[in-house]
Amino acid sequence: MxxxxxxxxxxxxxxxxxxxxxxxxxxxxxxxxxxxxxxxxxxxxxxxxxxxxxxxxxxxxxxxxxxxxxxxxxxxxxxxxxxxxxxxxxxxxxxxxxxxxxxxxxxxxxxxxxxxxTQRSLARPLPSEIGGLALAVRSSSATEGALLGGDLYDVTLTATGPRVIIGDVRGHGVDGARVGAAVLCAFRQTAATEPDLARLARTLDSRIAADLGDEDFVTLLLADFVPEGVRLVNCGHPPPIRTGRRLELLEPPSPSPPLGLSPRPCLQRIALSPEQRLLFYTDGLTEARDAQGTMFPVDHRVKAALSAPSIDQALGCLLDLFHQHAAGRTEDDLTLLLVQPTIGLLGGAPGRAACSEGGSRQPPLRSP
Incomplete structure (x- = not known):
């Protein structure tokens, strides 16, 4: 029929x-x-x-x-x-x-x-490698049939190295995609010419002000990969996870509100070796709940998944864990971006984590 x-x-x-x-x-x-x-x-x-x-x-x-x-x-x-x-x-x-x-x-x-x-032009596929940085991404919208939602991500190459953006607009669907598109357009216009990450975050905040409603905001994470490691600016976004002998949650030393809520961006410097990976994600990962209402745990199983031979395989394993946990009960957009620098990008000199604001090395996540 x-x-x-x-x-x-x-x-x-x-x-x-x-x-x-x-x-x-x-x-x-x-x-x-x-x-x-x-x-x-x-x-x-x-x-x-x-x-x-x-x-x-x-x-x-x-x-x-x-x-x-x-x-x-x-x-x-x-x-x-x-x-x-x-x-x-x-x-x-x-x-x-x-x-x-x-x-x-x-x-x-x-x-x-x-x-x-239009959606594909905004959510353009990322290269598997740019400027010595290997990338793998998975993204899905909570709105059926939509390629874009409230999540946004992109990568560009600057004079100092690869620059990554990931963000999450309050809400999802058409309105979230509209604001997310405004953030991406502003990023693509200014990312290659603005050397200072904190100033870039303030520029993006001012550029999208006209697109935000009274209750709208955008959590944002910017990352510059340079020879000494990675520089981060976090405006209310879930902190990235660094892999290694254990998983480490890279909390900002001075929390900042999201874009649209008078952000106070602070530059954070993190050491990174070629053996380590960074997972950027949106809260669609950590806030997914199982049948008992338990949120997705970042534990030893996640560490094992992120330790797969390739970063693409690692994201596949992580998504398998996510789907087993959520079992189709997800109601939020989800974006996962896993990166791993090469020796050429980092100059082959791993070091210790530090923060420009006087922060110390971040404590590891605990596994049950």
């Missing part, structure tokens, strides 16, 4: 059934039922098919016997003429309805294609 062939068969059987009933029971007028075929065709088939079923219905109205209740030839002729006129009018209405439907479907298909191309 869902295929075109199924609807074609259904319309044909409807016409044949009415014709057989009219022949087998001429005392009852079944002329109105002759419109079943054209109406079924108008609902799912092409205009040409609907015209064909309409003409077939008119032909059947001409050749099928009447009810036999008329008293003379003139009355029988009038009855037949009225029946043919009624079926022809109904068939014409079915054709017009089919034309309107197919035109609407064509317009919707064009708009859907334009929307898809």
């Amino acid at each position: 869902r295929s075109e062939r199924g609807w074609l068969l259904s319309a044909g059987m409807a016409e044949a059934g009415v014709a057989a009933g009219a022949v087998g029971c001429p005392v009852e007028s079944l002329s109105g039922l002759l419109l079943a075929g054209p109406l079924l065709a108008a609902y799912r088939l092409s205009v040409r098919a609907t015209v064909g079923f309409g003409l077939a219905a008119v032909l059947l109205a001409v050749v099928l016997p009447g009810t036999g209740g008329t008293t003379g030839p003139s009355s029988a002729l009038l009855e037949r003429a009225l029946r043919v006129l009624f079926v022809a009018a109904g068939g014409l209405w079915a054709v017009l309805m089919c034309r309107a439907r197919t035109a609407s479907e064509a317009a919707l298909a064009r708009m859907t294609r334009i929307a898809e191309l």
Whole structure:
């Protein structure tokens, strides 16, 4: 029934059934039922098919016997003429309805294609490597059929090395995608020319102010990968996780509100070796709950997943853990971005973590 062939068969059987009933029971007028075929065709088939079923219905109205209740030839002729006129009018209405439907479907298909191309231009695929930084990303929207949601991410190459952005707009769906697109556009316009991450965060905040409602905000994390490690600016976003002998949550030394809420960006310097990886993510990961309401745990299983031979395999393993935990109960957008620098990018000199604001090395996450 869902295929075109199924609807074609259904319309044909409807016409044949009415014709057989009219022949087998001429005392009852079944002329109105002759419109079943054209109406079924108008609902799912092409205009040409609907015209064909309409003409077939008119032909059947001409050749099928009447009810036999008329008293003379003139009355029988009038009855037949009225029946043919009624079926022809109904068939014409079915054709017009089919034309309107197919035109609407064509317009919707064009708009859907334009929307898809627009989304793909904003959520452009990241390269697997840029400036000595290996990347793997997974992103999904909570809105069915949408490529974009409230999450945003991108990477660009600056004079000092790769620069990464990841963020999360309050809410999701169309409004979240609109604000996220504004953040990405502002980032792409300024990221390559602004050397200071904290100043870049303030610039993005001012650039998107006109796109934010009274209760809107955007959590944001910016990262510069340089020879001495990575520089971070965190404006209310979940802190990245550094892998190694244990998982380490890289909390900012001085928490800042998100964009739209008067952020106070602080530069954080973190040491990173080529053996270590950084996981950037949105709260769709850590706030996912299982059937008992327990949030997704960042434990030894996550460490094992992120230690897979390649970063792409690592994200696949992490997503498997996530889906096992959430079991389809997710209602938020999800973005995972895993990166690993090369020796060439870092200069082959791993060091200790430090913060420009006087912070010390971050405590490790505890595994149960």
